[in-house]
Amino acid sequence: MAESISLRLLLHGSDATSLAGPLSAIARLDVRALAAGEPLRPAGASVVVASADRPLDGAELEALSAHLRAGGGLVALGPALAALVRHPGFAELADARAGEPGPVTELRVRPVPGSAIAPRLSREILLRDRLPSGDPPDGAESLLTVPWHSGERVVAFRRRVGAGHLVHLGLGGRSEVFADPAYRQLVYRCVLAAAGIGAASPIGVGLYGFGAIGREHATSAGDVEGLELRGVCDRAGERRAEAARRFPVPTHADAAGLLADPAVELVVVGVPPALHAQAVLECLRAGKHVVCEKPFALRAADADRMLEAAAEAGRTVTVYQSRRWDPDFVAVRDAVRRGEVGDPFYMEAFVGGFSHPCSYWHSHEPVSGGTVFDWGSHYFDWMLQLLPGAVVRVAAGAHKRVWHDVTNDDQVRVDLTFEGGEQAMFLQSDVAAALKPKWYLLGTGGAIVGDWRLETVRSRAWTGDLVEERLQPAESPARVRVHRASGPGATDVTELALLPRAPHGFYRNLADHLLLGEPLAVPAVDARRNVAIMEAATRSAADGGRPVELRA
Numbered sequence: 001m002a003e004s005i006s007l008r009l010l011l012h013g014s015d016a017t018s019l020a021g022p023l024s025a026i027a028r029l030d031v032r033a034l035a036a037g038e039p040l041r042p043a044g045a046s047v048v049v050a051s052a053d054r055p056l057d058g059a060e061l062e063a064l065s066a067h068l069r070a071g072g073g074l075v076a077l078g079p080a081l082a083a084l085v086r087h088p089g090f091a092e093l094a095d096a097r098a099g100e101p102g103p104v105t106e107l108r109v110r111p112v113p114g115s116a117i118a119p120r121l122s123r124e125i126l127l128r129d130r131l132p133s134g135d136p137p138d139g140a141e142s143l144l145t146v147p148w149h150s151g152e153r154v155v156a157f158r159r160r161v162g163a164g165h166l167v168h169l170g171l172g173g174r175s176e177v178f179a180d181p182a183y184r185q186l187v188y189r190c191v192l193a194a195a196g197i198g199a200a201s202p203i204g205v206g207l208y209g210f211g212a213i214g215r216e217h218a219t220s221a222g223d224v225e226g227l228e229l230r231g232v233c234d235r236a237g238e239r240r241a242e243a244a245r246r247f248p249v250p251t252h253a254d255a256a257g258l259l260a261d262p263a264v265e266l267v268v269v270g271v272p273p274a275l276h277a278q279a280v281l282e283c284l285r286a287g288k289h290v291v292c293e294k295p296f297a298l299r300a301a302d303a304d305r306m307l308e309a310a311a312e313a314g315r316t317v318t319v320y321q322s323r324r325w326d327p328d329f330v331a332v333r334d335a336v337r338r339g340e341v342g343d344p345f346y347m348e349a350f351v352g353g354f355s356h357p358c359s360y361w362h363s364h365e366p367v368s369g370g371t372v373f374d375w376g377s378h379y380f381d382w383m384l385q386l387l388p389g390a391v392v393r394v395a396a397g398a399h400k401r402v403w404h405d406v407t408n409d410d411q412v413r414v415d416l417t418f419e420g421g422e423q424a425m426f427l428q429s430d431v432a433a434a435l436k437p438k439w440y441l442l443g444t445g446g447a448i449v450g451d452w453r454l455e456t457v458r459s460r461a462w463t464g465d466l467v468e469e470r471l472q473p474a475e476s477p478a479r480v481r482v483h484r485a486s487g488p489g490a491t492d493v494t495e496l497a498l499l500p501r502a503p504h505g506f507y508r509n510l511a512d513h514l515l516l517g518e519p520l521a522v523p524a525v526d527a528r529r530n531v532a533i534m535e536a537a538t539r540s541a542a543d544g545g546r547p548v549e550l551r552a
Helices: 014-026 058-069 080-084 088-094 175-179 181-194 214-223 237-246 255-259 273-285 300-313 327-337 375-386 505-516 524-542
Strands: 006-009 030-033 046-050 073-077 104-111 125-130 141-148 151-161 164-169 203-208 227-233 266-269 289-292 317-319 344-352 391-399 411-418 423-429 439-443 446-451 456-460 466-470 479-487 490-495
Touching: 046 058, 046 181, 058 073, 058 088, 058 164, 073 080, 073 181, 080 088, 088 151, 104 151, 125 175, 125 181, 141 164, 141 181, 151 181, 164 181, 175 181, 181 505, 203 214, 203 255, 203 505, 214 227, 214 237, 214 505, 227 237, 227 255, 227 505, 255 273, 266 273, 273 289, 273 300, 300 317, 300 524, 317 524, 327 375, 327 439, 327 446, 327 479, 344 375, 375 411, 375 423, 375 524, 391 524, 411 524
Parallel strands: 006 030, 006 046, 046 073, 073 164, 203 227, 203 266, 266 289, 289 317, 344 423
Antiparallel strands: 104 125, 104 141, 141 151, 151 164, 344 439, 391 411, 411 423, 439 446, 446 479, 456 466, 479 490
16 A cells, blocks of 8 residues: 555755655655655655655646646645745645744643544654644545644645645755654655545454453454454353453454455554464464564574564564563663764663562563563663664573572573674563662763652452552563763752553554554564574573673
């Protein structure tokens, strides 16, 4: 669908330079003439993206008008519409007008419910930009609004022009806004709207296993627009009965029935880690897209087999790294991306406490892969987002000293060395009577520390007595502080505000990818890197801590 769009930049110069990179990175577009400077010709299958860098001459405007009349699309960004409607002929064709932009301020951008670009966008998107002026023409479809002076101002609209579509995205008055991922997503949605692409049919989701986290996957499939839960399979009759009570969909005692259902297009693999590779390959052979629970696999060779099978089948495979949307990690990641601590070069991470491991399969190495494959799947994913260079050396050590009823180690420590000399350490311990910080990150201009919060949930029993339930440290977002050197021996410390967790962030992105061609937030190749590190750590620990070399 989206891959067939031909995308062009109409206006050239500084704005075109700032747009070219973001637009080509927004999604898997067939960019045939991006900022190529060639004359514009009518092309009903193409979309022109215009930024206001210079006025157009009469011939160019006539070509653009012909492009719209022939069924092509036009997206006018920021003040581009004002430049275009200065030409009387184009203003009459588009029936559009524009005034002077307003001041630079933080705008609360709201997608109009039910509009062409609204599916799965946040209800409110914060952008620092200029408020566009002017009202949409009669008959235009409002796409985005901004609360302004006790009212709502339309800042994006779509209007039929000839056989084509004109979309005006009034935001983009500041070149800095082009670097914002939320703005890039709005631009891409506007490109699809200008191409006349409407909502696709919902994708049917099936669950391959209905274990402890099955309800979470099923709820996301029911709540995210564009996804529909259509089947559950599990060998255990009690779990099938539970799924049937909670979700009115067909249940299956084995995978064959689920995979034979043509209404199921996407399968979530939720079996124990030792069975992941077998189940994912089975789903891919059946022609399904796949979400695999973490860890992706227990061996990098199995991850490679799954990646190759997905490429051969032309299907998407991704891994449920849902903690990329944790509010504390989002705050750390964004602070690093803003350059608040300079270039990060050293990181320590910790999870654990002094408590008996559960007796579920998570605690048994033949099924789980071992201690490092549990929380390590999330922690190494976080680390590789913050220190994205290639890992070249892995060394690990493990202890088995207290909890002998389970087969996982009581504690494991993993040290990573990166190609550029950066270092990272991960410690998971069930015998830690004192907690280390969740994150300790050093950069060339500062540091970030994430400290655990020890929270208690308080309620009342029916008798009126106070009931207190102490949460495990990992059940609360960390308190994140940025430290910056402010002079000899002095440091400024700022606590970062944590935004609310984006609801169903993983599945909203997956639906955007499958239905609209937007970038996948968790490519399976990222998870393959995590698996290679955890496999190397397991080998190193078994060999007395001898380092394992990885290819850069």
